Amino acid sequence: MVAAENPAEPRKKRQVYRCFLVRCRLEEDAEPGTEPAWRFSVQEAGPDAGRRSFACLKDVEAYLEAQLGSSGKHAAGPAE
Secondary structure, X not given: OOOOOXXXXXXXXXXXXXXXXXXXXXXOOOOOOOOOEEEEEEEEOOOOOOEEEEOOHHXXXXXXXXXXXXXXXXXXXXXX
16 A cells, blocks of 8 residues: 655655765885875765775865866855
């Protein structure tokens, strides 16, 4: 038996989800005499997902903003 829709209830908006795995690792011995540096990789969940590597957190942020912006009107805006 299928439940009937109640016209008095507001319709639920379709929710869009994207799932990303962000890895952070500290490279301590990249080159002798240099300071340790954080390195990052981002992988979207899914069977055919590739992985992208980044040297700074700002590049990770820009990449994620671009990916979410590609979802059109569902893109996340700045935090308030």
